[in-house]
Amino acid sequence: MESLAQLREKLPEFEKLHVSLACIVQGTATDAEELCGPFGLTPSCIPDPQKESYAKIGLDRAKWKELLFPSDELRQRRKENRDAGFSISITRSLKATCDILLLPGAAIVARGGKILWLHRGANPADLPSANDLLEKVRQHV
Amino acid sequence: MNATRITQPVLGDPAPDLAFKNSAGESRHLSSWWADGPALIVWLRHLG
Numbered sequence: 001m002e003s004l005a006q007l008r009e010k011l012p013e014f015e016k017l018h019v020s021l022a023c024i025v026q027g028t029a030t031d032a033e034e035l036c037g038p039f040g041l042t043p044s045c046i047p048d049p050q051k052e053s054y055a056k057i058g059l060d061r062a063k064w065k066e067l068l069f070p071s072d073e074l075r076q077r078r079k080e081n082r083d084a085g086f087s088i089s090i091t092r093s094l095k096a097t098c099d100i101l102l103l104p105g106a107a108i109v110a111r112g113g114k115i116l117w118l119h120r121g122a123n124p125a126d127l128p129s130a131n132d133l134l135e136k137v138r139q140h141v
Numbered sequence: 142m143n144a145t146r147i148t149q150p151v152l153g154d155p156a157p158d159l160a161f162k163n164s165a166g167e168s169r170h171l172s173s174w175w176a177d178g179p180a181l182i183v184w185l186r187h188l189g
Contacts, residue, residue: 058149
């Protein structure tokens with residue numbers, strides 16, 4: 001959620017660089033709209049209820065202990081989310097299409113489809129901030 | 142043992158495509174995001 005808010009804020013800068021933004025969510029089209037609509041990101045949100053693209057790009061799953069006994073990094077990320085007014089929705093997290101252990105990732109893809117940069121999250125907090133993603137885009141595009 | 146080997150893409154490989162239907166019920170492909178220019182793809186962690 002906080003990632004979506006950050007990405008929404010940076011959207012004009014991605015557009016200035018002529019970079020399209022796609023946010024893949026673990027849910028149906030309705031789930032994606034519910035999640036992304038409040039941020040005005042519905043056109044950028046892509047539903048992947050079978051988590052097909054997560055598997056194809058090679059994203060791993062966290063261990064339960066990483067969620068139950070969070071690292072300082074994850075604790076800090078959760079605190080930032082809370083401070084920014086975002087909270088975890090248990091209802092949404094328990095949906096059949098949602099795998100709470102599946103790790104995040106990001107990629108920059110060139111026109112035509114070649115992967116220019118790829119980040120596979122190593123732990124649940126391991127998704128670069130929107131600022132860092134923007135910097136990566138500037139370096140690779 | 143009959144293990145399945147999954148080949149993960151690396152830099153320079155083609156990005157995996159994904160066919161999906163949007164909330165309007167229209168069929169789309171993730172590859173349309175990079176058809177006319179570069180794209181940033183973010184895989185979000187969960188629906189929290």
